[in-house]
Each structure stands twice: as structure tokens, then as C-alpha cells.
Amino acid sequence: MKPVLVVDFGAQYAQLIARRVREAHAYSEIVPATIGAAEVARRSPAAIILSGGPRSVYETPAPSLDPAIYDLGIPILGICYGAQLMARQLGGEVARTGAGEYGRTEVTRVGDTVLLEGWPDASTCWMSHGDAITRAPEGFAVTAATREAPVAAMENPARGLYATQFHPEVAHTERGQEMIAHFVHHVAGVAPTWTSASIIDEQVGAIRARVGEDAVLCALSGGVDSAVAAALVTKAVGRQLTCVFVDTGLMREGEGEQIEATFTRQFGVPLVHVRAQDRFFAALAGVSDPEAKRKIIGELFIREFETVARELTADGHGPRFLVQGTLYPDVIESGSGHAATIKSHHNVGGLPEDLSFELIEPLRALFKDEVRRVGEELGLPEEIVWRQPFPGPGLAVRVIGEVTPERVAIVRRADAVVSDEITRAGLYRELWQSFAVLPALRTVGVMGDGRTYAYPIIIRAVTSDDAMTADWARLPYDVVERIANRLVREVEGVNRVALDVTSKPPGTIEWE
Numbered sequence: 001m002k003p004v005l006v007v008d009f010g011a012q013y014a015q016l017i018a019r020r021v022r023e024a025h026a027y028s029e030i031v032p033a034t035i036g037a038a039e040v041a042r043r044s045p046a047a048i049i050l051s052g053g054p055r056s057v058y059e060t061p062a063p064s065l066d067p068a069i070y071d072l073g074i075p076i077l078g079i080c081y082g083a084q085l086m087a088r089q090l091g092g093e094v095a096r097t098g099a100g101e102y103g104r105t106e107v108t109r110v111g112d113t114v115l116l117e118g119w120p121d122a123s124t125c126w127m128s129h130g131d132a133i134t135r136a137p138e139g140f141a142v143t144a145a146t147r148e149a150p151v152a153a154m155e156n157p158a159r160g161l162y163a164t165q166f167h168p169e170v171a172h173t174e175r176g177q178e179m180i181a182h183f184v185h186h187v188a189g190v191a192p193t194w195t196s197a198s199i200i201d202e203q204v205g206a207i208r209a210r211v212g213e214d215a216v217l218c219a220l221s222g223g224v225d226s227a228v229a230a231a232l233v234t235k236a237v238g239r240q241l242t243c244v245f246v247d248t249g250l251m252r253e254g255e256g257e258q259i260e261a262t263f264t265r266q267f268g269v270p271l272v273h274v275r276a277q278d279r280f281f282a283a284l285a286g287v288s289d290p291e292a293k294r295k296i297i298g299e300l301f302i303r304e305f306e307t308v309a310r311e312l313t314a315d316g317h318g319p320r321f322l323v324q325g326t327l328y329p330d331v332i333e334s335g336s337g338h339a340a341t342i343k344s345h346h347n348v349g350g351l352p353e354d355l356s357f358e359l360i361e362p363l364r365a366l367f368k369d370e371v372r373r374v375g376e377e378l379g380l381p382e383e384i385v386w387r388q389p390f391p392g393p394g395l396a397v398r399v400i401g402e403v404t405p406e407r408v409a410i411v412r413r414a415d416a417v418v419s420d421e422i423t424r425a426g427l428y429r430e431l432w433q434s435f436a437v438l439p440a441l442r443t444v445g446v447m448g449d450g451r452t453y454a455y456p457i458i459i460r461a462v463t464s465d466d467a468m469t470a471d472w473a474r475l476p477y478d479v480v481e482r483i484a485n486r487l488v489r490e491v492e493g494v495n496r497v498a499l500d501v502t503s504k505p506p507g508t509i510e511w512e
Contacts, residue, residue, distance in 0.1 A: 115143065
């Protein structure tokens with residue numbers, strides 16, 4: 001399947017563009033702006049989309065594009081910065097007019113157009129630009145304009161080059177998704193075949209071809225990602241798979257028992273329950289740095305799997321492969337080529353260099369919403385498919401500072417209270433994540449007639465589509481009040497409650 005390449009010029013919307021292409025049932029990949037024409041030709045994409053970016057095309061240095069890419073005969077759509085870069089590189093003019101546009105803007109269609117076929121004469125789009133294309137390159141037709149952008153869209157169908165100053169990937173652009181789908185299907189000629197069923201068929205075939213008759217271990221965490229990964233591998237190789245649940249002591253309340261009961265019933269494959277709480281707490285003793293905690297947990301996870309593999313080895317032949325539920329956002333955030341490292345994920349950036357397994361990561365190219373759809377297609381129960389994401393390092397990254405059994409017990413009980421009240425309020429499916437954080441400080445309080453010196457709990461609840469960006473959830477005050485009252489009343493060692501109202505960016509969803 002030929003991909004649609006999304007060239008990332010540092011835009012907050014690059015991942016959103018990639019998701020919108022996939023919503024049109026076409027496979028997309030994000031690539032750095034430094035990609036050359038030879039590499040593009042080698043990949044043989046069906047189409048290319050140039051993302052927006054925070055820079056001006058006139059800045060030095062500013063992200064650029066190998067000009068030879070325009071001559072490969074591949075349909076290209078430039079968006080915002082990508083549109084301006086295309087205009088400037090091909091002989092048009094871009095200028096800072098002194099009148100930028102931000103937010104909802106009325107756009108007027110001009111003349112005949114391939115890209116905006118079927119659009120009304122006027123509609124609403126989403127703008128975010130200071131510079132503007134003031135003259136289109138030779139051979140381009142201007143097909144849309146706004147009050148401050150004389151070239152809001154332009155195209156040269158003979159060369160397969162199209163551009164919009166506005167952001168079609170943002171929901172506020174009325175017909176934006178329709179335009180992206182039109183570009184992908186009708187301009188680039190990509191068939192809408194990227195579906196849950198096709199993903200399953202492709203991955204099952206790839207896993208069978210790679211694994212052969214070898215044994216496989218699958219790392220189960222209780223979350224949807226590892227569950228779907230396990231289901232995919234089970235469909236591919238059946239009882240060649242052994243599922244391993246490492247109980248780190250950093251799991252949610254009752255999670256170990258639930259995982260053991262659920263997965264043995266659901267998959268019908270061997271499950272090894274490793275009780276390693278003491279070893280994890282010993283390894284984390286005295287460690288406060290969040291990156292260090294993630295690295296330690298990632299390495300110890302692998303060491304525990306290696307121990308299981310040795311125990312399963314017979315006649316010198318043990319499990320060769322390890323399955324993990326790594327997702328596309330994990331790869332991006334852990335730093336993959338062009339992406340800056342935001343934080344190491346224990347199943348990506350936290351792996352030891354001397355890893356003795358070959359990794360199988362069947363979800364590595366997928367966003368969370370795609371994983372859920374694949375899970376439903378595989379027949380996983382709703383309570384697993386729609387479970388809120390839980391970090392691989394577990395509660396260790398929700399305990400700020402040193403991780404101790406006492407502090408983990410506090411945040412575990414607090415997390416159960418938050419989850420219970422969110423569920424009772426009917427908000428669980430509406431929220432991307434909702435949980436409790438234990439900061440590394442204590443506060444003075446008064447309970448009854450006595451002074452207390454105990455921990456605060458931070459309530460963290462966000463909405464999101466894919467965890468690449470997130471907004472803090474506007475929880476009803478009565479729900480917040482019930483959570484706060486129960487936390488102080490039911491969780492020993494807590495005397496204060498705060499609500500985190502930070503979006504992503506600038507913050508991450510987890511505190512560490």
C-alpha cells in the first residue's frame with residue numbers, strides 16, 4: 001500500500017493531518033522536512049502533504065524542501081507554511097502584509113477548481129498566518145481568497161500541485177475533511193482501503209511470515225494497546241504465544257487479578273503472572289528523575305521477560321520474539337529521527353541496548369482511535385477496548401519524586417476514587433484520561449480539631465483524540481466536589497485536593 005507522506009515542518013497540526021488522511025481510509029506517515037527527492041522516490045508515495053509550521057519562509061534558517069520533489073510527478077498539497085514554501089520555491093511571492101488572520105475566516109472560491117470542487121462560493125475556514133502569498137507562481141490558478149489572503153488556495157493540476165493557506169485538517173474548516181478526502185481519493189487516486197479489517201489482515205500475514213514456528217512472548221499491561229497486540233498475535237500464531245503479565249506493584253487497584261482473569265478467558269493462551277513488586281521498588285529506591293525512572297522500569301521489564309523466556313526454554317529453543325503494544329504517538333514522543341524527544345516511553349526509548357529479543361510491534365503505525373477500532377474488529381470486550389490509557393511505567397510516573405510502596409499505595413487508592421466518580425457521572429468514555437497525581441510535597445491542614453501535615457492529590461482529566469494534543473476537561477463542579485470530599489475522607493495521608501487545568505501543549509498529559 002503506497003503511503004501518503006506528511007512532511008513535518010514543525011507544526012502542531014502534522015499529526016492531525018496524518019490522522020485526517022487515515023480517516024479517509026488511506027495510510028499516512030510523517031516524515032521530516034529534511035527528506036530528499038531520492039528517498040521520496042524510493043518510498044514511492046501516492047501523495048505528499050506539506051504541513052504548516054511556526055516559522056516564516058523568509059527566516060534564516062527556515063525549514064525548506066528539496067525542490068526536486070516537485071518534479072517527481074507525485075501529487076502534492078501544501079498547507080499554510082507548506083503552501084507558502086511551495087509558492088516561494090516555484091517563483092511566486094510571499095510577504096508579511098501586516099494583516100494576519102487567526103481563527104475562523106470566511107473564504108471565497110474563485111473560478112474553476114479541482115481541489116475545491118463542489119465547494120460553495122463562500123464558506124468558513126480556519127486560518128493561522130502572519131505572512132501571505134501575494135502572487136501565485138507561473139502556471140498556478142488562484143482558486144480561493146479571503147479578505148487578507150489574496151491567494152488562499154492555488155493549484156496547478158498539470159503538475160499535480162495544490163495549496164491552501166487555510167488549515168483543512170482543523171474541524172473549524174467547514175469542508176476541510178471533505179477536501180482532504182477529495183485530494184487523496186480523486187486527485188491522488190488512492191483507493192479507500194485502509195480499514196480495520198485490512199490492518200488486521202496485513203499484520204497477521206506479516207507476523208506469521210516473520211515468526212514461522214518460533215515461540216513468542218507478549219507483554220500484557222492490562223491496557224487496550226497490549227490487549228489488541230496480544231489479540232493480533234494470537235490470531236496469527238495461536239498457542240505459539242505466551243502472554244506475560246509483570247506485576248510491578250505499580251498497577252491500578254485490583255488490576256493484577258483482573259488481568260489474570262480476563263486474559264486467560266479471552267485469549268485461551270498460556271499466561272505467566274510474574275510477581276515482581278519487590279524487585280521494582282528496590283530498583284527505584286532513591287530515584288527521583290522521571291527519565292531515570294522510565295529507563296529503569298523499561299530495562300527491568302525486559303529482564304523479567306528474559307527470565308520467563310529462560311524458564312520456557314526447552315532443548316535450547318526458547319521464545320525468540322517479544323510483542324509490545326507500542327503506538328505511533330509513543331514513537332513520535334520518544335524521538336524518532338526528526339522528532340524531538342519529549343519523554344522516553346518504557347517500551348520505546350527505555351529499552352536496554354543488549355535486548356535479547358526481536359521485537360514485534362504490530363500497532364507501531366497506529367493512533368489510539370485506530371487501535372480501538374481494530375480491537376472491536378477482533379471481538380475484544382468493550383471494557384478492554386474503551387479502557388482509558390495507562391502509562392507503561394504505571395503509577396511510578398504519577399508519583400512525583402521517589403517511588404515508595406507507601407506513596408504508591410496512596411496514589412493507587414486516590415486513582416480508584418477518581419475513576420469511580422468519573423464512571424458514576426457517566427464521563428468515563430468522554431474523557432481521554434482521568435487520574436490522580438501525588439506530588440512530592442506535603443501541606444498543612446486541619447482535620448477535626450487537629451493539625452495535619454499530609455500529601456495533596458492533583459486531579460488530572462483531559463479530552464483528546466490521540467494524545468498528541470489534549471485539553472483539560474471541564475469537569476462539573478459537583479463531580480469535582482464529590483471526588484475531593486472522598487479523597488480527603490477515604491485516602492489516608494491526603495489532606496488537600498487540586499485540579500490541573502493545563503492543556504497539552506504546554507504540558508504533557510502525565511506529570512512525568
